[in-house]
Amino acid sequence: MASNKTPVARPLPADALQALLGLKETHSQAAIARLIGVSEGTISNALAGRYIGNVEALAERIRGQVLNQTVVCPILGEITTRICQDERKKPFHSANPTRVRLWRACQTCPNNPKGGKP
Secondary structure, eight states: OOOOOOOOOOOOOHHHHHHHHHHHTTSOHHHHHHHHTSOHHHHHHHHHTOOOSOHHHHHHHHHHHTSOOEEEETTTEEEEHHHHHHHHHSOOOTTOHHHHHHHHHHHHOTTSTTTTOO
16 A cells, blocks of 8 residues: 655755855756756755755765765775765676676665665
């Protein structure tokens, strides 16, 4: 049976929201969306405090792309949180040795919000 729960909008953390507002002074919402790699609707809803998706994942993308927040990857070294997020979302690919090493490392990495659960 499907749940009738309506998703609840949560605001972005203050640092991520301020970064978006700063970009809004010089960029259109469409340009911000392209820069961060999300839809225009995501940016619009996040700015309006109506975003119902994974707020922490969006904040991580913003922090990595706009605020240049970094983490140390055991395979790639120091990378932005945006690159970290993009890499751990990629599927396993056995033909590329670096992808194999990354996939394995991501499964137990403390930077992975799944908490080391594959």
